[in-house]
Amino acid sequence: MYNPGSMKAEEFIDHDEILETLSYADEHKTDRELIASILNKAKQMKGLSHREASVLLACELEDQNQEIYALAKKIKQEFYGNRIVMFAPLYLSNYCVNGCVYCPYHLKNKHITRKKLTQDEIKAEVMALQDMGHKRLALETGEDPIHNPLEYVLDSIKTIYSIKHKNGAIRRVNVNIAATTVENYRKLKEAGIGTYILFQETYHKESYQKLHPTGPKSNYAYHTEAHDRAMQGGIDDVGLGVLFGLELYRYEFAGLLMHAEHLETVFGVGPHTISVPRICPADDIDPSSFDNGISEDIFAKLVACIRVAVPYTGMIISTRESPAARARVLELGVSQISGGSRTTVGGYVSPEPEEENSAQFDLSDRRTLDEVVRWLMELGHVPSFCTACYREGRTGDRFMSLCKSGQIHNCCLPNALMTLKEYLEDYASPETKKIGEALIGKEMKTIPNQKIQNIVTDRLEKIQAGQRDFRF
């Protein structure tokens, strides 16, 4: 029985409710009147239920689909402006005891090179990331209690925050590690993590069990209830995600939104981010062996419908996607992207020789961070290296209430411009710097509050003179 307030996975992600939602959406996919009323509700920018959003996803009326895209763009502008937050993944170890059939790190893959970074190697990776200009990382590691126990992750976080190399600093470490206990989440919180991210992969329990035949991750309920335990351990920013391509995308979409509704019902705060990875090639993995792959058009519609359904939730895409696919969804609602990523263990210091392969997936976007930053600016976006909310304690419900009050605008653009200025001063190529300076000049004029504009002008001068780390 569907119950968003339940703490049991099978009740807050209720299979029958998803099936009913899908048939309801099918029945109404050309119901002009209903779709118009859902769009009207969505225009209030307070979100939609999984059922309402599923009708929009199924909608087959071209003019109303265009309205969905237009609304997604409007919400993106309203809540995020043209800012895009930058981050990079850091792979610590690819040892893993699980048997996930879509991931090259699965235990039985014997032709992948297994690696685990030492603390010295982590230092070197972090300095390489700082030299690129990154300030925000997502830590990634396989699940292996012997090779990668929690203590290893905690030591690594400490190492990362301790490195101050030239003007560099990692100011926010998000963590993507296996489902664990409340006690361990508490330790991660104490270590100062930003968001705890865990992808569900698929919400379809039967498929989940087939795709995760062995290892601790095979326990669907334990995995699905992990964000609850993270919240109970004091982590108030959690990230959701599914791996599109494993199951029917409409099923996953409904499940994802039900998960968001569950977090909102139980903890009063929805997910901080939603990631939208699609399955892609990797060692031992052929995406064509998964028959639920989604086209570029469906991917764009998914992103637009997520944007409309949960306006306050950041949306993330990785370098799995090509530059063209990224450009399209950036407009429709994605607010964070990775740049200059390496998905190999130790790949920032030493790119891997051909015969080795420790990557979790093949990159579709192989550009440097400088190239990605320049490309974003040429498309009219403002790359942001801001980490201010986390560092000012604006997390969880404090972040959400600030976001919902509209006051976030007084922080985000100034912070984006100041962190972009730091990037331009310290790391950018001359060409990127030229484009960036012009962009900052133009964007400065759009800060509505004159007092804030004056403060930012002053701080930009100070950054030029060598000072760092200003924030609102």
Ligand code: SF4
């Ligand atoms: S998806 Fe994660 S848990 Fe599964 S094999 Fe890959 S690294 Fe391990």
Ligand code: SF4
């Ligand atoms: S001010 Fe907060 S919400 Fe805005 S970009 Fe910075 S960290 Fe994100």
